[in-house]
Amino acid sequence: MSKPVLVGDVGGTKIRLALASSSLGHVQLHNIKVYDDPTIPSFEDAIEDYLSSSDVKPKSALFALAGPIADDGSIKLTNRTWPRVVPSVIQSRFLIDSATIVNDFAAMARAIPEIPNDSFETVIESHFSPEGPILVTGPGTGHGVSTLIQSVTGGWHVMTGEGGHSAFAPRNMREAAIRDVIARTYNYVSVEMIVSGRWLMPVYEAICELERVTPEDLSPQNILDRADAGDKVCVEVCKFRANALMGAVGDAALITGAHAGVVLTGGVAERMVKWLRTTEASDRFLERGPMSPFLAHTPVSVLMHDEAPLIGAAALALE
Template sequence: MQFPLPALICDVGGTNIRVARLDRPGAAPATVGHAGTRSAQGLAEAVAAMEQARPARSMIVCAAGPILGREVKLTNAAWTLDGPAVAAALGLEQGLLLHDFEALALSIPTFPADRLQAIGPELGQPLGPRLILGPGTGLGAAALTTVDGRYLAIASEAGHVEFGPVGADELALWPHLEPVGGRITSESVLSGDGLSRLHRARLRATGDTGEPIDQAAVVARALAGPEGPEGDSVRLFWRLIGRFAGDLALIYAATGGVTLAGGILPRIAPLIDDKAFRAAFEAKAPMEPLMRAMPSRLLTQPEAVLAGMAAIATDPDHYVIDYAARAWCR
């Protein structure tokens, strides 16, 4: 498999599209543009508007939704992305579509050390499967392992599993959480909109009927006044992220550690309580010794996935991907 250069590298989320360009092997991808997902009819139209008269030969795209071969329907936006159709519209010789957290998992080996903030003790980088997860418009998760020295990512839709309360404080507010599609899922609580739902539920549980605010306002007020109710909601959000991360780490036996990503977490990093996070992460009796040995880190550079996908374009044979079934042009 080859991805002829220049190649476009695209990160398509429910809210934003980021596009970069790789002109030669080993180079850092250069930013092409950034747009709102809802501002364009589709990916080909968005890229054409950014690139104008600069044609590319191939493209690697990650998108926030379940991948079915060469197609994805975005979970939190109205796009259906058809890889071969995009290739035809842009005159590409080759292309590949990845789940957004599949791409993040494959990018873990390329993350700069100075963009990883330890949560809790520095435990190094033990051997074994590695997990990445995080909230943005939705909630994503994937694992990374190796097969004969090649990287293999295991994508998931873990954001859509049921999510329940633990402890008296959570039991008190859970009846006040607003269901999404009739369900309380991990994504409906642990996402951008989930933070605002969690904050509203906390206020309702205490009898506060004040005007509801969105997640941007929750974050702004929490950072400006950490001891206020918004700060309490963000700290609870972090604790729930820790619990959920520990659950998934246990499922994947992620002895290689856990990386948190997602657009919202770097913004609320000043309010993380490492001890509370690790306590929630490790409270998995009888597996506490296993959990205590798993490092946890926060990725503070959202654009890091673009460099990871550029590495795939440069050396595709280093990754275990079913190119025969998933590449756009045969």
């Protein structure tokens, strides 16, 4: 068994920390701890709490954080108000020989080959096994995008970007009207602002305005429950977001040539499986005009595995 490595996954809502090791080529996680307290003042404070309760003092660490990595390896998280996270500061404070920061969707993508098939829910099935890149993308608090490519030697390479912040492209007049209501306040309307958890209420409120009804203070689960019961506004919220997500995912798959498959991740995608499987949503992914055959055999699935980014961080750290 390899020496333990401290790994972490930090999104806009939760922090997960664990010790990772490798045995016979398989990643193993130990002592997983989840923090969901929004008042934690910094990432370093979470690390401090975790290490204070552990008898193991790791000498290396790799953390997957939601945001673009700067040239010096530091990161300012997109959906948190924390100070910038700097690897050298972590090394000095916790006497760690090496600390590395990667984009959270680099870890999410790298986890895919390590996770069993029964952790995936099929959205669009394919009876073919095409070779090529795998697009790993999805809405949680924000919306991440990455591409996983297998090398000729059998290893894996991950490419990340900030595709969630690409512009939302309406497909009809109603979608354009919803976009325009949101744009009055925020000007630029990205895909993330339409499909992610953080932006659910602006979408709901925009549809309420167009329907001339007063918005209520609803939780995401309230909206899903009301949609299941046939509430007109909540049904449109779910359909609109599912269609928008599948449309954006189809765009990204077309751009990256993701013949080997698309994996949707994140808590929002997990809760939207029913709506993503509708014919209307599937058509948003598949209909590409003259290029529709390009995606005709690309499978789409939803990953149902809370520890995936930790597994991916461990795989990256232990490679």
